[in-house]
Amino acid sequence: MESTKFGTLAVHAGTKHDPQTGAVISPISLSTTFAQISPAIPIGKYEYSRSSNPNRDDFEHAVAALEGGKYGLAFSSGSAATATILQSLKPGSHIIAGADVYGGTHRYFTKVAQSHGLQTSFTTDLERDIPDLIRPGSTKLIWLESPSNPTLSVTNIQAVSSFAKKYDLLLVVDNTFLSPYLQTPLSFGADIVVHSVTKYINGHSDVVMGVAVVNDEEVYAKLTFLQNAIGAVPSAFDSWLAHRGLKTLHLRSRASSQNAQRVAQALADNIETKKVLLVNYPGLETHPNRYTVQLQHRDGLGGGMISFRIAGGKNAAAKFCVSTKIFTLAESLGGIESLCEVPAEMTHAGISESERNKSGVFEDLVRLSVGIEDGDDLVADVLQALDLAYSV
Ligand SMILES: Cc1ncc(COP(=O)(O)O)c(C=O)c1O
Helix, strand or coil, rough: CCCCCCCHHHHHCCCCCCCCCCCCCCCCCCCEECCCCEEEECCCCEEEECCHHHHHHHHHHHHHHHCCCCEEEEEHHHHHHHHHHHHHCCCEEEEEEECCCCCHHHHHHHHHHHCCCCCCEECCCHHHHHHCCCCCCCCCEEEECCCCCCCCCCCCHHHHHHHHHCCCCEEEECCCCCCCCCHHHHHHHHCCCECCCCCCCCCCCCCCCEEEEEEEEEHHHHHHHHHHHHHCCHHHHHHHHHHHHHHHHHHHHHHHHHHHHHHHHHHHHHCCCHHHHHEEECCCCCCCCCCHHHHHHHHCCCCCEEEEEEECCHHHHHHHHHCCCCEECCCCCCCCEHHHHECCCCCCCCCHHHHHHHHHCCEEEEECCCCCHHHHHHHHHHHHHHHHHHCC
């Protein structure tokens, strides 16, 4: 039976019974090289594991199917996916990017890509600013994260895509924060979707990996060449683990979204008590881009990520994060377990204070990655930590 329904695809896409043993789960194929019957004529479709291997292939097919795209390309990290995509641009090219992208993406644009002759302009409002930022002849690519990290601002992908088409630019959307269960950027006109697989796609905080999904054959050919030539590829074992994680993505995504909705509401209720200054969560009716959330996210769900400004500044933010009992103070996100962090001091510390403040990453901002534990326990944990932090 063929199905395009998400849960069925998540479990079955890229998966086939082993033809020899009938095993329903693919074996891990650790071989780095594959036998050939005569020079340059391999027995099967594989030659050398950096170029492609069975487990990576299966994973790439599965993610492509879930994103509604034709081709998947897996990398050794989300950052390696970013680096490989940027490497496809000629020196002198110009990029327009959202201002509050992941700190490591910002670092790559400003500290690595720049030394290879790529220039990036950042803006807090892509939909408004793209026409002003275009440099005729040299602007080649738009990079956006929606929702953004860590302020959860939401960008209308279709609106940005119409600029991209008008000016003949590639549109890359980092879909890490939602996963393909909640949002499929290709369906809104993106050319490339990227993920830190490390987060929701693998979902169990035990693999560092990245992936890109594309539809266009020419873009795929360019990236697949660079994937092999640069060689920032995942191991067969990590590909297998990430594929296993992917099979429950729909269940985990929905559960973490439902928990996050409750936690965000509990925090928002504390704006009145003055313990909380602001809650950024796309699932709240008060979110400034809620209309776009309803258009772009499955069932208008807000995802598992929340950020909020706590009363009491930097000290209160730190106190909150060391007072939670279920939320662990740690970087990363998108796993089954709940995490908290202070972006200004941790994930986004590499961005200057003035730039951080411009995009709302103040020192009192706390970021939560809400996991799939019991929702009652998570709400209780956040409220007790808030009380402790407020009394600092
Ligand atoms: C939104 C986003 N994109 C990309 C990355 C980079 O991914 P990785 O850590 O797998 O290199 C991260 C990492 O936190 C991220 O949060």
